[in-house]
Amino acid sequence: MPIADSVAENSSLPLDFQAATQSPGKTLGGPQPDTPVDADGNAIPLERQQPVRILGIMPNFRTVSGGAKPHPPGWKYNFTVASHQALDYSTFVFLGLTSLTAEAMDAHPALGKGVDGFYAYTWRGFLDKSDNTYLSAWLLASTLHEDTRYYALGSPHHIATRALYVISRQAVARTYGGRQTANFAGLGGKMLTQVFSRYYYPSSATSFDVLATKFAYSVMRDVGFSAIREFYPDIAAHYIRKHREKLLREQQQQP
Helix, strand or coil: CCHHHHHHHHCCCCCCHHHHHCCHHHHCCCCCCCCCEECCCCECCHHHCCCCEECCCEECCCEECCCECCCCCCHHHHHHHHHHHHCCHHHHHHHHHHHHHHHHHCCCHHHCCHHHHHHHHHHHHHHHHHHHHHHHHHHHHHHHCEECCEECCCCCCCHHHHHHHHHHCCCEEEECCCCEEECHHHHHHHHHHHHHHCCCCCHHHCCHHHHHHHHHHHHHHHHHHHHHHHHHHHHHHHHHHHHHHHHHHHHHHCC
């Protein structure tokens, strides 16, 4: 199965602003054949639809729309999605930005400065991110039968409830059977990434304090990205509806 097709099954159809707003005559007339549906066959409202990419850039391959029935996890599927995320073009853009920042701030003096320093930060950063992705989303998840995808809570839940839910997902995952379980794969992947990094970072960057700080940063980054995944559909749906209403008014005003 091609990677793009496999990943597309993991999420609902993209909440694409342009596609969702350019044909009001069609989108306002009722549910379309390609409208994502929940496990009972009911159309999923815009506020709960997760795009494959947020703003067309940020990968959102491991998020499930509220109420949607996702592709069943497994060794092959988990590896496909993990590879798609680890090797996505946006990963290298983000990696370049973080490496430039780390080099400019001289985060690890032993790695040097300038072009050589940037290269030293970049390949190590790539290993960090790849290790974390493959360990958390594939190897440990498949071994432990844990589903570490983010299942969006969505509206109509209260904002505070959703915010607490976002934070709690760092410690809670799902089993393949759908029950909640401790997120051993997610947290274990982050911990093992720091352990492995001791073999390719200089000794000055592998003390307990440094590794603990990197682990905490990894957790906080995931919380931030999960918050974006949780609340982005609400924002996108608001503007999509506003744009649809504008286009409909323009159609009605035409002679």
